[in-house]
Amino acid sequence: IDLRDGDTFDLVAEPATHAFLKDKPVAVIGYGGTYMGPALRLRRGTAPKVRLVNRLDRPTNVHWHGLLVEGRFDGGSHGGVAPGGDWTARLAVDQPAATLWYHAHVHGRTAEDVHDGLAGLLLVEDPNDAVARALPATWGVDDLPLVLQDRTFDPDGRPLYEKTTAVLEHGFHGATMIVNGIADAVARVPQRLVRLRLVNASGSRTFRLFLEDQRTFRLIATDAGLLGAPVDLTYMALAPGERAEILVDFAEGGTALMTGPDDHEHRSGARIMTVPDVLAAPARLVAFDAVADAAPHHTVPATLAALPALPRTTAGLKRRRFELRVEPGVDPHAAMVHAGMDHAAMISGAPVARSIAPLAPVAPRVTINGQVFDPGRIDEKVDFGAVEVWEIVSPEMAHPFHVHGAHFRVLGEDGGRPKAWNTGAKDTVLVENSAELLVTFASRADQAAPFVYHCHLLEHEDGGMMGTFTVA
Numbered sequence: 366i367d368l369r370d371g372d373t374f375d376l377v378a379e380p381a382t383h384a385f386l387k388d389k390p391v392a393v394i395g396y397g398g399t400y401m402g403p404a405l406r407l408r409r410g411t412a413p414k415v416r417l418v419n420r421l422d423r424p425t426n427v428h429w430h431g432l433l434v435e436g437r438f439d440g441g442s443h444g445g446v447a448p449g450g451d452w453t454a455r456l457a458v459d460q461p462a463a464t465l466w467y468h469a470h471v472h473g474r475t476a477e478d479v480h481d482g483l484a485g486l487l488l489v490e491d492p493n494d495a496v497a498r499a500l501p502a503t504w505g506v507d508d509l510p511l512v513l514q515d516r517t518f519d520p521d522g523r524p525l526y527e528k529t530t531a532v533l534e535h536g537f538h539g540a541t542m543i544v545n546g547i548a549d550a551v552a553r554v555p556q557r558l559v560r561l562r563l564v565n566a567s568g569s570r571t572f573r574l575f576l577e578d579q580r581t582f583r584l585i586a587t588d589a590g591l592l593g594a595p596v597d598l599t600y601m602a603l604a605p606g607e608r609a610e611i612l613v614d615f616a617e618g619g620t621a622l623m624t625g626p627d628d629h630e631h632r633s634g635a636r637i638m639t640v641p642d643v644l645a646a647p648a649r650l651v652a653f654d655a656v657a658d659a660a661p662h663h664t665v666p667a668t669l670a671a672l673p674a675l676p677r678t679t680a681g682l683k684r685r686r687f688e689l690r691v692e693p694g695v696d697p698h699a700a701m702v703h704a705g706m707d708h709a710a711m712i713s714g715a716p717v718a719r720s721i722a723p724l725a726p727v728a729p730r731v732t733i734n735g736q737v738f739d740p741g742r743i744d745e746k747v748d749f750g751a752v753e754v755w756e757i758v759s760p761e762m763a764h765p766f767h768v769h770g771a772h773f774r775v776l777g778e779d780g781g782r783p784k785a786w787n788t789g790a791k792d793t794v795l796v797e798n799s800a801e802l803l804v805t806f807a808s809r810a811d812q813a814a815p816f817v818y819h820c821h822l823l824e825h826e827d828g829g830m831m832g833t834f835t836v837a
């Protein structure tokens with residue numbers, strides 16, 4: 366749906382029906398009555414309005430992930446629309462073309478809301494960008510959005526979600542991969558160069574992407590827009606909240622987009638928490654059926670965007686440090702297994718070492734700089750127009766760190782250079798151990814509606830791994 370200057374578009378959050386698995390419709394919630402609401406297309410230089418209408422029985426809101434708008438229109442964790450109410454955001458677009466998305470952002474229930482369907486695509490187009498126009502751009506033909514998620518289904522095709530202690534700690538990992546809301550997705554593509562817009566809209570799974578026949582693909586854009594030049598890859602990671610645009614040449618025929626187990630790349634001895642994935646072997650996300658067509662082949666421009674060179678030194682810049690921590694909780698289920706072992710000892714006649722008290726579940730404590738999110742607290746105050754270095758540290762496990770109202774470049778990761786897929790403009794990055802970000806603050810947010818930064822592993826976000834900041 367194209368949003369034009371002066372338009373007010375109604376985005377209705379309401380119950381819906383959707384079949385994730387073939388012939389198994391189930392109840393979900395969605396914007397505009399569809400799982401994965403309408404794809405909204407915005408043009409640079411325009412300022413349409415979107416009115417969120419709440420037809421759910423509880424408060425909701427909507428956040429434009431990656432869009433640089435003022436804090437009061439950002440739809441972050443502040444406020445929420447009461448049932449029956451509405452809220453209008455003015456989306457003044459002034460940023461490069463990019464693949465963004467929108468999703469519900471009510472603190473404490475973002476994971477469930479996104480799981481249940483409150484998310485959709487948001488595209489920024491720049492009519493004056495000649496390079497962007499040279500790329501494959503026929504929507505649904507050679508320009509395909511692929512929203513990647515994971516779910517676990519019951520036999521009736523209903524997605525199951527439960528906040529166990531383990532889920533609160535590591536995030537939910539589903540056993541079945543879905544793309545644009547369906548399992549076993551198949552896409553028909555022309556036998557030429559095709560642009561795939563990948564969005565990781567899962568709660569916690571980092572997709573470990575490659576093509577089934579190991580063919581090379583070209584990464585052309587990340588979260589906030591085009592890279593300086595295409596990067597040839599055979600593998601990339603896409604963490605929750607991140608986007609990537611890749612070009613795949615189907616002149617070589619069809620293949621499939623695959624994801625490997627989310628092993629969090631246990632490369633560092635510093636990481637102490639490991640996440641066993643329900644996915645033990647690579648799985649297909651979507652199969653591509655390549656068919657001949659007469660349209661001419663696109664050639665990829667050698668230069669895509671004029672990304673400014675990274676500064677040689679950041680010595681003069683303001684620095685802030687954010688430490689993302691997880692203190693494990695107590696899982697009563699695991700505790701029962703423990704009790705069972707003691708019971709076995711009792712039967713065998715061996716002395717019982719200690720009495721067994723029933724254990725209550727204890728939620729893990731997830732924090733940034735030792736603090737749990739408090740919407741009434743302003744954690745950081747940034748000057749409007751500032752460029753700062755944000756150092757993010759993840760001592761226990763990898764966290765996808767996201768900043769509202771700002772874009773950044775990755776200066777370094779884990780003490781070295783950024784990974785190939787983290788060299789462009791971004792708003793979310795998977796921090797394996799540590800990362801240094803060069804953040805530009807070009808949108809304002811006051812105390813009444815501050816921006817937030819948070820872990821985009823949605824259970825961590827809901828658990829309070831989030832902070833607030835103003836830009837003035």
Ligand code: C2O
Nearest residue numbers: 428430470606767
């Ligand atoms: Cu994708 Cu705070 O959001």
Ligand code: CU
Nearest residue numbers: 429430431769
């Ligand atoms: Cu966001």
Ligand code: CU
Nearest residue numbers: 764820822825
């Ligand atoms: Cu996290």
